[in-house]
Amino acid sequence: MSSEPTAGNEQLADEPADVVVLDSELLVRGHVWDVRRERFQFGGTELVRDYLDHPGAVAVLALDAEDRVLLIQQYRHAIGHRDWEIPAGLMDMPGESGLAGAQRELAEEADLRAESWGILLDLFLSPGGTSEAMRIFLARDVHEVTHDFVRSEEEAELVPRWVPLEDAVAAALDGRIQNAVTASAVLAAAAARASGWTTLRDPELPWTAREAARGERSS
Template sequence: MTLGAPRLRVADLVDRVQPRPVPTSEVALQGRVWDVRRDTVDLGEAGTVTREYVDHPGAVAVLALREDRGPAEVLLIQQYRHPVGAFEWELPAGLLDVDGEPPVHAAARELAEEADLRAGRWDLLADYVSSPGGLSEALRVFLARDLSDVPGDEVFEREGEELGMPTGWVDLDVAVESVLAGRIRNATVAIGLLSAQVSRAQGWASLRRADEPWPAHPRLRDR
């Protein structure tokens, strides 16, 4: 019975990365940015099943934090997201679509391109998988501090949907309150803000190295 299930310890709470054999795999739908893949998966005693999922390159996001003018503030950007029909407040973020680029370097590139900022200190704040039942995306959230503006002659020229995106600084406590109240709903910004709030309360003891291995990412787990 469920009430008699064992009590888990801290050491038990580790996701087990153990991909099952895939006898066949095909692209069911080829997209502009990512594909839908159809795999047959050998689950052992449970038999073979077919799973269709979005094959995603993964992504990084940056929680840029400053404490140089009072309470801790974070930078948010607003971007239109067509699938949900909303202008969402988000963290600077982007796809891991440059071959061989370390995730923290991708994060630094996105921070410069979307927010015109550089950071003197980088730490790993949080890892998560977006929707593991139908999407292979793994996402890593970095904490960026010791911030400075990108020099004027190096500012990235935005275009398309990124042109004219609003940006703004907000008190970390106010941003967290907005998540808990359901006023901002983007998963990445929620995970980043809540993780930062808890970690900061613990004196940042939970932060990890920015170059820590990433076994949850299907394409990076062997690096």
């Protein structure tokens, strides 16, 4: 591959790759997600890669009338921290759209509903080792809502806090909050607000990146 950068005015965009998967083996059936090994053709040879097979997830940056962001503190065992996050959850409900999943998570984790929705960001969180695709929504015009969902396990100890967007951005840049989704979301929200929210996308847009990441694998 050439070390010279590509010249020209082409619009930057990730591209789906058409590779031939020769074998797909489920190594671990996990409690939440699985570990898979695949053998595939690439560059005239065969490669083998193990990765976390993930159903995808959604997250919600809720912004109130005072431009405050809702953050929740939650214990995460893999990192041994109670980190600050925006409401988020797995896309593990069959047939559920990204927007519906985001609305469900905002209600379940924050007891909120929103009248205004837009897509803030689409992310591949760790493309070298997991198929996880994340869609982050911006939710505005938020109101309290009642529901019958009961938070349990780690979610039973969620600590909510409304934080000015500028403070959340500063915390991310200072390294005081390190959750990748939260940092990405607050920085993107600051940039989107500076543009007059013109960068927001239709919340009903198809989520093709997640569909491509999941593929048709089975075992």
